[in-house]
Every structure is written in C-alpha cells, then in structure tokens.
Amino acid sequence: xxxxxxxxxxxxxxxxxxxxxxxxxxxxxxxxxxxxxxxxxxxxxxxxxxxxxxxxxxxxxxxxxxxxxxxxxxxxxxxxxxxxxxxxxxxxxxxxxxxxxxxxxxxxxxxxxxxxxxxxxxxxxxxxxxxxxxxxxxxxxxxxxxxxxxxxxxxxxxxxxxxxxxxxxxxxxxxxxxxxxxxxxxxxxxxxxxxxxxxxxxxxxxxxxxxxxxxxxxxxxxxxxxxxxxxxxxxxxxxxxxxxxxxxxxxxxxxxxxxxxxxxxxxxxxxxxxxxxxxxxxxxxxxxxxxxxxxxxxxxxxxxxxxxxxxxxxxxxxxxxxxxxxxxxxxxxxxxxxxxxxxxxxxxxxxxxxxxxxxxxxxxxxxxxxxxxxxxxxxxxxxxxxxxxxxxxxxxxxxxxxxxxxxxxxxxxxxxxxxxxxxxxxxxxxxxxxxxxxxxxxxxxxx
Numbered sequence: 001x002x003x004x005x006x007x008x009x010x011x012x013x014x015x016x017x018x019x020x021x022x023x024x025x026x027x028x029x030x031x032x033x034x035x036x037x038x039x040x041x042x043x044x045x046x047x048x049x050x051x052x053x054x055x056x057x058x059x060x061x062x063x064x065x066x067x068x069x070x071x072x073x074x075x076x077x078x079x080x081x082x083x084x085x086x087x088x089x090x091x092x093x094x095x096x097x098x099x100x101x102x103x104x105x106x107x108x109x110x111x112x113x114x115x116x117x118x119x120x121x122x123x124x125x126x127x128x129x130x131x132x133x134x135x136x137x138x139x140x141x142x143x144x145x146x147x148x149x150x151x152x153x154x155x156x157x158x159x160x161x162x163x164x165x166x167x168x169x170x171x172x173x174x175x176x177x178x179x180x181x182x183x184x185x186x187x188x189x190x191x192x193x194x195x196x197x198x199x200x201x202x203x204x205x206x207x208x209x210x211x212x213x214x215x216x217x218x219x220x221x222x223x224x225x226x227x228x229x230x231x232x233x234x235x236x237x238x239x240x241x242x243x244x245x246x247x248x249x250x251x252x253x254x255x256x257x258x259x260x261x262x263x264x265x266x267x268x269x270x271x272x273x274x275x276x277x278x279x280x281x282x283x284x285x286x287x288x289x290x291x292x293x294x295x296x297x298x299x300x301x302x303x304x305x306x307x308x309x310x311x312x313x314x315x316x317x318x319x320x321x322x323x324x325x326x327x328x329x330x331x332x333x334x335x336x337x338x339x340x341x342x343x344x345x346x347x348x349x350x351x352x353x354x355x356x357x358x359x360x361x362x363x364x365x366x367x368x369x370x371x372x373x374x375x376x377x378x379x380x381x382x383x384x385x386x387x388x389x390x391x392x393x394x395x396x397x398x399x400x401x402x403x404x405x406x407x408x409x410x411x412x413x414x415x416x417x418x419x420x421x422x423x424x425x426x427x428x429x430x431x432x433x434x435x436x437x438x439x440x441x442x443x444x445x446x447x
Contacts, residue, residue: 120133240410271301310428326412
C-alpha cells in the first residue's frame, strides 16, 4: 500500500509566502490575512519539530542499569530499570542550598513510556546512609524518532568548592504520577497568573502578562504597585521593555500589547515560567507597526525561594536608529522604602547614593526600609550585547520620583544606530527577603 508524502498533504512556508505576496499584490487583504495565519500555524509546528532535534545536556546513551548499583541504592530503586547520573560542581565558593538545577535530558524511547510519571530524582544521604527522593518537575516533553527529550528541574545542595551526585531513575511503566507538596501555587489562565510561594504573591497583568503587583507574604503584607500618572497603558511595577524612535516621535512598549502575540507558560510544583515574545507596540498601533526590535522576556518563579528571575533578549532585525531604550525599569508607588542600595561590578553591595564614578557600572540596585526591614533588590546577573560595543550599565535608584514614588531605570543605549543582528541580553534576580540587620552585604552576596 503506497503512502502519500507529507509534502503532498500540506504547503511549505516558501509556498505560502509566495501566495501571500500574490494576494497582497492583487489587493486581496482578506486572503492575505488568512495566509498570514496559516504561515504562523506552520511555523509553530516546525518550531516544535526543531526543538525536538536539539541535543540534551545529558544524552540518551548516558545511562546505567539500576540493578548494577550498590545494593542499598538498587534496593531503594526497585521497579526502576535505568538511571542517569548527574554530578554537580560548585565553582565560586558559596554553599548551595536548594539551588535550582534545570537540565535538558534525552532518553531512549525504548526505555521509557511516560517521563512525567516515571522519572524520579534521588540523592545519597551520607549522614543517614540512605537514598532520599528529591522533588522534581518535568516539562517541555517531546518525542522525535527513537528518543524522548524533556527539561528536568530539581533543587540541589552542593558544598562550597565541592560536588554532589544525583541519580535520575526512569524505566518503570507501572510508576504513578508523583505529587510533590510545595509552597508554590499558581492560578489564572494563560499568562494572566497569580503566582504565590511562602515569600510573596506576584500578579501578572491579565492583558499582556507584565508583572503588575507584588505582595509580601509576611506580617503587614507590603504591596508593591504602580499608581499615579501613566502613559495610557495598564499600570505595573515592571515598566520595561521599550524604545523611543528618532525625534522622540513615539515610544514602543511591550506594555502596549492588547494581548501577548506569542507566549509559553509552564506551571508545576517547583517552578512557574511565563515567556512572552514579539515586537513592541506604538501607542497608535496599528497606524505604525515597525518590526525592528524583537523582544523576548521570561519570568521564572520557584518554590520556597525569596527571589524570582527575569531573562530577556532584545534583538535588532534590521538597521535602524533609536533615541533611547530601557531594559529594566521598576516603578514603586507609595514610598514603601527609606533607603537605597547598589551593587558594584565586583558584586559588593553598598548603601546610599551611587558615587559618580560608579554611575555607569552598576550590577544591582534596590531599596530597603530601616524599620520594617522590607527590601526589594535587583541583582543584574548578566547584561551583555552582541554587535554593539557601547552597552551602558546605569540605572541608579531614585527614592522620590514625582508622580509615583521610587524608581530605577536602566538605559542600555542612547541615540544609537543599531545594525541588524545586534542584540542585548539580560538575566536578573529580584530579591524580596528581609534586609539583614547585620552584614547585609555579605548575606545578600552569598545568595
């Protein structure tokens, strides 16, 4: 019996682009819009197929038979057929406790049937002389040919300048879906979520997914919000990301989106990830719809941890000019804090105003209150650029900003002619733990 080839059942991106150009050229905008939707559907499928081909950090052929482990280990893992060892090394001299480890792992398809149900992570407890299970989360599971691929997340403990080995067990078709009890909760639909752990509640905008409010989960429950005058878009404490075009004619923001053009959401017992990407909108969209600076931003929240992450990339898809751009701006109304802090290029935390010689070499900023000890501090862990050699690292915090309250605003570029292919990336952590009464710089530096 003959099979019809896949390419005879569908149409390629190249063919659809030709059809789109023809429809647009003839003035048939309705057909052109339908073709644009069809192109996006095909792109989504091809993107999924491509991701399944990416190699894992732990390969499919990196495994051992569980029965070959030492007797105590093999007895604990009875019912599971295979394991993959994961050895972690601590390189900077800080003891790691409940450190998130997020890996891409590939499995042979003939050794497993359902990674969500089967995978278990365990560690050998040297003090007790027993194996202990470690809570884990599987997401982004895919199958391609003879392999299965997923992201595996768990929390690890590693001594300073030391190492620790964890075992990933799999290959048990009778395993039940695990239910790990943690303090991480999420509610809502799509990217419009409320995310809560023991330390805080984060509320994301129902309109476009930006972080709107942050409530501290202790005592008086300080709430960080943005009020006062705005620019027509919904208020939120995370005011970035945007740029201003030449002549200060318009400011294009992610926060102007009526809804997210593209997004991915991962929820689970250990981690919630909300990723959004697309081109920012003008206030008069769609009168002006420039496709020049592509923005890709992800929030990451963890169980049990007093901080969350923001990861981002702003990529220039053509040569164009800007007056200014911002990639980390936070507006906090209500004057919730009394003092400012900043972090230098060596990772040292300082209190008070930023000296002039450090104004463009900051790697963290924030606030704390002398009495309540509440704090909100950004740790700028990564800030780098490609095909652009004038990246600025400013953004000193301001305690008294007219119309709002507290604000910091990082402008990585001013009055710049970007080249196509240039990009700016960042990875930031935002700490909501109480500000220490003693050795604040040392305590925060060890996080």
